[in-house]
Amino acid sequence: MSETTIDPAAFRKVLGSYPTGVCVITALDGEKPAGMVVGTFTSVSLDPPLVGFFPDKSSTSWPQIEKTGHFCVNVMGSDQQQVCRAVSAKGDEKFVGVEYVVSDHNLPIIANSIACIECRLYSVTEAGDHWFVLGEVLRMETVREDDPMLFHRGRYGGFAECM
Template identity: 85%
Template sequence: MSQTTIDPAAFRQVLSSYPTGVCVVTALDASNRPAGMVVGSFTSVSLDPPLVGFFPDKKSSSWPLIEAAGHFCVNVMGSDQQDICRAVTARGPEKFVGVEYTISEHNLPVIANAIACIECRLYSVTEAGDHWFVLGEVLRLETTREDDPMLFHRGRYGGFAEII
């Protein structure tokens, strides 16, 4: 527990001023069904070894399925893929209804038309307050199209606009 008292609503409001990218982390569960979660906390961590990270909430029902798989795919969403994000945030068996994907050589769901995919082996999971800090060792990565990424800012999805 923290020694500092910060109002959770103020914390969220202030931190929502910082836009984040939007990714869908996927894996196959023990029954070979796709499991996935939308994350806005994805980041590159290390070049040697190649590591990436994200922070799932400890209350997530999807994270234990992905963790048990031992590997995952980070699908970087394009600004035109809000429907996929909304589908994957659904609970239960409806999560991947209407979401097109293929299964990679690493047995991971890769979402169709994601602007990039990063396939990883689970490297470590560290407790971080009410979240986990997950590190993945990159096994394969590729940019699949050169479109604008989806961004999340102040509770809304959006896209990138260049300043001219």
């Protein structure tokens, strides 16, 4: 238990002032794709090459991804809100209408994502009501040079350059 008491609503409001990129984490659960939308993706280490993200402990998708031992980070473009809405759905409807190919590492790579980063699960550490997941990068590629999708104050959007 923390020594200070922070109101959860105030915490969300203040931290919601900080925009994040949007990624879809994917894996194959047998023959079926599994996926989740995250706004917590980050690079962690160059040597070894590690990336990380923070799935909620209540996620029903994370256990499906975790058991495969591998995952792909699909960096979403600002024009891919429909993909995020589909993958955010509950149950078996997640990948309805979502185009993807299966890579040599047996991972779903979402069509037209800005970049894809294929990883082997490196570690999972408890972090409050989330898990801190580290992945060792096996392969990565920039697919297209477009604006990333951003999440800010509960909404999806894009990047606007300052003049």
